[in-house]
Amino acid sequence: MLSCALYAQNKRMNVVFIMADDLGLNDTGYTGSDFYETPNIDKLSEEGMVFTNAYSSAANSAPSRACFMSGMYTPRHGIFTVSPPDRGDRTKRKLIPIPNVEDLRKDIPTMGELFKRNGYRCGHVGKWHLGDDEDGTGPLSRGFDVNVAGGRAGTPYSYYYPYCNNKGMCHIGLEKGKQGEYLTDRLTDEAVAFIKESAHGEKPFFLYLAHHAVHTPITAPQSIVDKYEKKVKGKYHTNSVYAAMVETLDNSVGKICGIIDSLGISDNTIIIFNSDNGGSEPITDNYTVRGGKGMPYEGGNRVPLIVKWPDVTKAGKISDCPVNNIDFFSTFQMYLEGKIGDELDGTDIYPLLSNEKSSIERDLFWHFPAYLESYTDNGKGFRAKPYTSVRSGKWKLIYYYENENTELFDLDKDPLEEYDLSCVNEEMVSILKKKIFSWIERVNAPVPTKLNPYYEGD
Template identity: 45%
Template sequence: MQNLKYLTLILVFLSVSTFAQSKKPNIIVIMIDDMGWRDVGFMGSKYYETPNIDALASKGMVFTDAYASAANCAPSRASLMSGQWTPRHGIYTVGTSARGQSRYRKLIPIKNNEYIPKDNLLIPKVLRGAGYITCHAGKWHLSDNPVTHGFDVNIGGNHAGNPGSYYPPYKKVPLEAPTDDKYLTELIMDRTLDFVKTTNKKPFFLYYSPYAVHTPIQPVKSLLYKYDNKTSWNGQNNPQYATMVENLDIQIGRLITVLRTLNKLENTLILFSSDNGGVYTITKQRPLRAGKGSYYEGGIREPLFAFWHNQIEAGTKSDYPVSNLDFYPTILEAAGINVPMDKVLDGQSILPLLVQGKRLKERPLFWHFPIYLESGNDESQDPFFVAAQVRPFDWGIGN
């Protein structure tokens, strides 16, 4: 009888634990690569077609003044995952910080980490410790394998900053193509949906970070006809890039459909943004100046919206300046998780703004890039850095 009593207590505890766990929100961070501030319909583009993204944005809160924590891929993603700005994790740029020819260089190249430090506690590890199943899908760029930093599942992520090719073979991406013409963005979503379907009632964290729309610009051939003769808008007129944007939108539409079908959408917090500005030679963000790699607005200002059914009021907009540094504390608060002891965060939770409409205190946003800017941004070449008559090809475009 006594054993039966203990068994009953254990079953009640497990039941309560499972119930509490099921009430934790699923969390999805959609981090697009090199998508500019104006490269989606909900931010005003009349050229790119993003109906699925726009529809989801209309059901949440759109931020007009959202920023990446860096103007190129690796440092921005490191800051998002760690919740810390660049001097803390030491990733300032991609590759070497010794830019330009040494005979012209006046700055002493700063030590640059190409890998996120192993002891830096990233979002997925904290969430996994709180009962979440975690999945990375797409570009990682911070180490050789995202599994070593808290992800249970890795779909195509490694240290590569771009895929090499969106058509098979994908070169730098460790995924096998099921057919000879399978587009990479579609394959990554196929595998992502497989993951979502296996989560059952357990809360999950999905970092959906497709390599798109990073170079190489390789069009989705079935969509080209829509853009070949389309009227340009505000400096946006690249048909090949437009097909990549629309195809990405189609994949996100597939994700939303599956979430809705599985009755998971209503309890899912979604944050959508980009890691840095659009590539200036490919897409323009007017009236913002320059693009990726530059610390003018075109290089760091991003599209951003947050969706959470019945928690975030639909159709709302905010001009409060936010940064992807704010994602870490916001996610933890939404999940009911305390900030780990000794973890320093440089952002703040914007959950009170999202779910209660509270106006947050004004605060400064900082960027630190003690490295020469490279070429590729005609609107942002600093005359001080090129005063030594360094020719453009001496600098490269390796942002």
């Protein structure tokens, strides 16, 4: 088996990375939806390699995307949440959260810059959420040759042309269009155009297609909604409009894969499908895991992941090895340059993809020194209070800063995280707390300690 460095010297593959927004673990057919239809994503899962323990590095959008784009955990770049960090009822927040950074700092290398310096033509289409081109923090300043629609927006200004909100803010690069045009379809068309322009050029290409779907607002073309209104609802999934949004996302995957095939470049193009964080409950139901977007439980950061790497991945191969979206930077740097930068936190997962290894032994960490209000009870409760968590093998520990309490779960026996074992396995709690504190010191993670003067108790 060729090493990554030697492989890269022989053949530089095109890379297409499709990032869904808020797509839950069970929101596709191949991951068990009983209502949504995703034949194109399912087909890709049959052609590529499926990871059943794939994680985002944060439970909501901006920090997850910053980690993905930089290959670094949240303490390295300071994007811990979608600002502000002090969300929710201030009288219920015991601690003052750590200040949050909104844009990815200019001194932090990006995946776009990695591909660019290795001779790639780089295109960004869709949601950036890490800055803006006007001040040098957008895609065009971070290694991308083309940027369509990428700016600070975390929520789409509108899902319909002219893609503007009521304040007159519009997604860039989408000025020309037709009434009724749907954002997911338009972004797909822009991505197809980039692929066509790049397919037979002198340079290989890297396309980052970052959809806004299926993020709120929940809206979709009525013709597709009508289809699901007539369909028998599932036990877990019942929302016809959300189902229609999922279908438009799936159609996008089908069109991207289709144009790659029709241009004759499928043997030289890596296709990756992923989501930035877990599904947003109660809009959807992440029924095989606990919780959803923004929460410290598996539903917050377990996501679908498919990798189709020609001549490397085996069709239909399934891996249960835990992987994280910070791993992509390390993997591609090793593939392109034969090394992994000391500043990176991810690992090279090529040995998993090529079946050289079936597992990689390491711990995964999440750090959230902020507050995030609940989607239910009018936002009076919280999806998350300040915590750090670790997954080490089958064990997961969540350490909460307000009262220094913990939750311990055996994910092999208890994937729904129903049984907190902190009180019955104090030895494992002690082991994992030491891992957390050691990691905090290693990455210089800031932790909240100052008391909130407005706190009135729970």
